[in-house]
Amino acid sequence: MNEEAVDIAPFIAQAKRDIKAHNDVEKAFVSIRESIRRAVDEVVDKQAKTAAVVPEISYKAVSENKVSKADMLAIRQRGCAIVRNVFSQQQATDWNQELGDYLDRNQYLERAREKSGLDDYFGDLKDAKPQIYGVYWSRPQVMARQAESMARTKSFLNRLWDVSAPAGPEFDPDMDYAYADRTRRRAPGDTTLGLSPHMDAGSYERWVDPAFQKIYGSIFAGELDSYDPWRAAYRTQTREYSSPAVSSMFRTFQGWTALTEQGPGDGTLELLPIANGIAHVLLRALQPDIAENELCLAKPGRALGVSEQWHPDLMPGIVPIQTVAPGDTVWWHPDVIHAVGSEHRGKDYANVIYIGASPVCGKNRAYALRQSASFISGRSAPDFAAEDYEVDFEGRATVADLTDLGRRQMGLER
Numbered sequence: 001m002n003e004e005a006v007d008i009a010p011f012i013a014q015a016k017r018d019i020k021a022h023n024d025v026e027k028a029f030v031s032i033r034e035s036i037r038r039a040v041d042e043v044v045d046k047q048a049k050t051a052a053v054v055p056e057i058s059y060k061a062v063s064e065n066k067v068s069k070a071d072m073l074a075i076r077q078r079g080c081a082i083v084r085n086v087f088s089q090q091q092a093t094d095w096n097q098e099l100g101d102y103l104d105r106n107q108y109l110e111r112a113r114e115k116s117g118l119d120d121y122f123g124d125l126k127d128a129k130p131q132i133y134g135v136y137w138s139r140p141q142v143m144a145r146q147a148e149s150m151a152r153t154k155s156f157l158n159r160l161w162d163v164s165a166p167a168g169p170e171f172d173p174d175m176d177y178a179y180a181d182r183t184r185r186r187a188p189g190d191t192t193l194g195l196s197p198h199m200d201a202g203s204y205e206r207w208v209d210p211a212f213q214k215i216y217g218s219i220f221a222g223e224l225d226s227y228d229p230w231r232a233a234y235r236t237q238t239r240e241y242s243s244p245a246v247s248s249m250f251r252t253f254q255g256w257t258a259l260t261e262q263g264p265g266d267g268t269l270e271l272l273p274i275a276n277g278i279a280h281v282l283l284r285a286l287q288p289d290i291a292e293n294e295l296c297l298a299k300p301g302r303a304l305g306v307s308e309q310w311h312p313d314l315m316p317g318i319v320p321i322q323t324v325a326p327g328d329t330v331w332w333h334p335d336v337i338h339a340v341g342s343e344h345r346g347k348d349y350a351n352v353i354y355i356g357a358s359p360v361c362g363k364n365r366a367y368a369l370r371q372s373a374s375f376i377s378g379r380s381a382p383d384f385a386a387e388d389y390e391v392d393f394e395g396r397a398t399v400a401d402l403t404d405l406g407r408r409q410m411g412l413e414r
Helices: 009-022 025-050 059-063 069-078 089-105 108-114 139-146 148-158 210-215 278-284 362-377 404-409
Strands: 056-058 080-084 172-176 183-186 195-199 254-258 269-271 329-332 338-340 350-354
Touching: 025 278, 056 059, 059 080, 059 148, 069 080, 080 148, 089 108, 089 139, 089 183, 089 350, 139 148, 139 350, 139 404, 148 172, 148 329, 148 404
Parallel strands: 056 080
Antiparallel strands: 080 329, 183 350, 195 338, 254 329, 254 350, 269 338
16 A cells, blocks of 8 residues: 555544543653653663663573563563574574575575565665565575474463453464564675664554554553553554555564574664653654644654654663574564664674564454465565565475474464
C-alpha cells in the first residue's frame, strides 16, 4: 500500500481529541516525564559503571528451568535480554559461512543491483554492497528458526508475559509460528546502515487504533504504575498500516541470532533498556506544541521515530548492547526503542539472522498461512518488499528440510 494512499491526518486529530477528552495529558506528561528521567539516569549510571545494562542469561539455565526470579524481574524491567549459547559457536560460525556461500553462489549482489529500489525500508542506503540481504529461505535461516533450542528460548520469553485476557488467553506461549526475516552482514568500516532510534510494530496506530488505546489507557491517564508492558490483553488485536516496513505478526520479542562476535563500536544494536519508556513517546505527541493532526515523527507505513528534537530526555539512555558471541541471541520487547550504530568501527563482519518470537494466535496464524505459500515458491516473505530473489536460488530450503516442529511453525501442520 502506498504511504500516500490514505490521509491519516483526520484520524490522528480525532484520536487526539478523544484521548484528551478523557485524560489530562499535560498533567500526565509532567508526572511520567519525571519517572522516565529517573529511569534514564539509572541506565546512564549503570552503563558508566559496568557497560552491561542488558540482562544476560544462559540457554543452559533456560533449558533447565533455572533462570532466577531476579533475572526474570530484570528482563521485565529492562524490556530486553541476551540469551547466551542458544547455539554453539561452531554451529553459528558454520551457518555464517554457509549463508555467505549461498549468497555468492546465487550472485545475490548482481541481482540486487538489478532490483535496486524495490526495498523502500532501507531506501536511503547508498552503498553499492548491501548490508541487509533480502533472503528468507536459506538453510541456515530455516534451521535456526526451527531448532529446539530456539523454541525453548522463545517459550521462556513468551512466559514472561501475562497472557490472560477478557476473551481467554491472548496467545499460546509454548508454540510459535516462524516469522521469516532477513539477514544482516555488516562490513567493517560501513557507515551506510545506521538506523536512528525507533520502534517497530506500529507508528501512528499506537494512538489511533482502538486496541492500542486499550493497551496504553493507563499511560494516557498518567498512571504509569498501573501500566504493565507485559500484559498481553488486546496485543494480538491491533491493526497496523499495511506496508513492507511494518510487521503483520504480533511479536512478543523482536530479536536476532549472532553469527559473528559483535558489540560496542561494531555498528550493531543499541537499546533504550526501559520497558515502559514508550510512555514518554505517547504523551509527548499529545502536548499542546504539537499540531492537532500530527504525532511528532509518526508516519504511516514506517517505524515510529524517536529524536533529540522531540524526545531529548530519552536519548542519553540509548546504549549499545554488550559484546555477543556467535550463537548468542538478543531480544527486545516490541515497545522498546532501539537503533543501529552509525558506523562499524570493528575489524570483522557483524552478521546476524533476524529471528523474533511470534506465538500462536489468530493474527499470527493468518500471516503464517500466507507466509507458507511464499516459502514453498521461494518468494519474499509477505511483510517485505517483493524482491523474490530466491525463487530460483540453488540450495534454498524446501519443505523437505522442515522438521515436525518446523512444519507446525510454518502453519503447514497443526
